[in-house]
Amino acid sequence: MxxxxxxxxxxxxxxxxxxxxxxxxxxxxxxxxxxxxxxxxxxxxxxxxxxxxxxxxxxxxxxxxxxxxxxxxxxxxxxxxxxxxxLILHESHSTQEVNDTLEQLSNHNHYLRNKMPEDWDKYDRSNFRSMQLKAGKIIKVYGIYDISVTQDQATDVDTPPKRFYETQEQATEVMTTMISENDSEDGYLHVLYLYKAV
Structure with missing residues (x-):
């Protein structure tokens, strides 16, 4: 903002x-x-x-x-x-966001500048995510999910958590409270991470 x-x-x-x-x-x-x-x-x-x-x-x-x-x-x-x-732009891998991030980091000759985002592999996406973190455009956050949601599915769920936490410890504390207040089994919820734009 x-x-x-x-x-x-x-x-x-x-x-x-x-x-x-x-x-x-x-x-x-x-x-x-x-x-x-x-x-x-x-x-x-x-x-x-x-x-x-x-x-x-x-x-x-x-x-x-x-x-x-x-x-x-x-x-x-x-x-x-x-x-x-x-926020939508910062979370994207659009050519504009790639160029903006590389400019911000003064990384003018990075190989991703000349590679179309739709051609990226897992290594390219991970590399760019690291640069976005360094540029302060995204942060790693933690949410409480149903146990049926895997880490790979965390970004694609229809009903994401109502809140994300800055640390895994914070999310775990709230999850523990939710479980104790609802007399639920510990195994029905777990904490997953994802990257959100700031």
């Missing part, structure tokens, strides 16, 4: 923590907050191309763009969507 998205989400969490109600309209906090391009991006996210076909957003002022947006929650939804898209 970039610094702007962090600031926007923090603003909304602070307001929520203070018990403020969210009303239609733009909160004064956002006055002179966004660049013009950010306002254009938010507006383009809210409205489809047909709705904006007769408006040249680049000709509008900051205030006019804020008037069109007209809703704090639209701003929040835009940044949550941007965050989700960033």
């Amino acid at each position: 970039n610094i702007t998205a962090q600031t926007v989400v923090k603003h909304f969490l602070m307001r929520l923590g203070e018990g403020q109600q969210f009303h239609t309209g733009i909160h004064p906090f956002f006055k002179n907050f966004f660049t013009k391009q950010e306002l254009i991006d938010i507006t383009s996210y809210i409205f489809n191309e047909h709705e904006l076909s007769e408006v040249d957003l680049k000709l509008l002022t900051h205030d006019e763009l804020l008037d069109i947006i007209d809703d704090d929650m639209s701003i929040l939804r835009f940044y949550l969507n941007q965050w989700e898209q960033q």
